[in-house]
Amino acid sequence: MSTFAETIAAAARRLRAAGIETPERDARRLTAFAAGLAPERVTLHLRDPFPAGTALEAALSARERRQPVAQIIGGRMFCGRMFRVTPDVLDPRPETEELVAAALEEPFENALDLGSGTGCIILTLLAEQPSSHGVGAELSEAALRVARGNARRLGIDVCFILSDWFSAVEGRFDLIVSNPPYISAAEMETLQPETRLWEPRMALTDEGDGLGAYRTLATGALAHLVPNGRLLVEIGPEQGAAVSGLFQHAGLENIRIRPDLDGRDRVVCARAPAD
Structure with a gap:
């Protein structure tokens, strides 16, 4: 042997x-x-x-x-916690930890995560600020089952809802976060097989120019943010200027681009007006 x-x-x-x-x-x-x-x-x-x-x-x-290792072994570490991963959800990336780090720079009472997938973003935020409340919105029922299972295993109280972006979301939040599909349809064939063949396509691309989700987020954000509330989104490395422009046009303020550890544009941060 x-x-x-x-x-x-x-x-x-x-x-x-x-x-x-x-x-x-x-x-x-x-x-x-x-x-x-x-x-x-x-x-x-x-x-x-x-x-x-x-x-x-x-x-x-x-x-x-070319099945991803996380799917084979059934999980991925994200911000120090293990999350179950299946072919129904996006495999959590280290780059997304930058979005979480940016969100945790300020306290929040209630947070909304749009396109939750595994739930790794909203569950990490609530684990780090356990007095806060959170909602995770997701269009895929299969992904919601994975997210709810992750919440149970981690012992975190969160409300997951079936929603096409803001469509079923009620109320206002002082923090909205999202890692939306930002790969353009033209770029899909350039992806590694682990991503292109095994991860849910709807979590990767908008089947357009890669900015469709940001247009929706920009349009609906102010109706769901409290005054001075924050909107933070993960982006592709070349999308900082375009997403910032969409947010500015929608009336969001204090827009800035935050790089990841490799120096690439990774997170766009914005605020609702204070009054």
């Missing part, structure tokens, strides 16, 4: 041959998953016999088909 170290090395060679960009990292994560271990625990078992060949074979076969 092969050891953990030998198994990881063989899995990495197999994934590399399949064109996977991060074969060593993925091999380690999938080997840990197959053995029922946390990835950081694998180091303690490198010389031990590896007991889970059948489970690893299934995981490696899925990865060779």
Whole structure:
């Protein structure tokens, strides 16, 4: 029987041959998953016999088909918490943590997350400010089931609703956040297979120029923000000027663009007028 170290090395060679960009990292994560271990625990078992060949074979076969690792193992860490991930929801990205960080720079009493997906944004915000209240709006019933399950597992009280952006949203909020579909239809074919083939298309593109969701958000924001309330959205790296212009035209104020850790435009922040 092969050891953990030998198994990881063989899995990495197999994934590399399949064109996977991060074969060593993925091999380690999938080997840990197959053995029922946390990835950081694998180091303690490198010389031990590896007991889970059948489970690893299934995981490696899925990865060779370019299924994302998060879907294979069923979860992704986001802001220090594990969120269940399925093909019905967008895989949480590290870049989205910048949106959460920006939102947490000021306290809030009630927050609205539009296009919740896994619920990772609104659930993280409420976990970090447990005295606050939140609503997550999502058009996909399958995604809502995933988000509600994540809320139960994390023990966070939140209201998830089925809504096409603002259509079923009631009331006003001092914080609105969203990571909307911002990839243009023309760009979809350039995406990696892990994204293009396995993640929900409606969470990726508006089937237009990539700005459709921002137009909707700009149009409806003031009716759902309290005076001086904040609107924060994640954007593609080339969309800062266009989204800022849409927000300014809609009457939002104090508009600024916040970069991610790589220096790329990532979040547009705006406010409702104070009176």
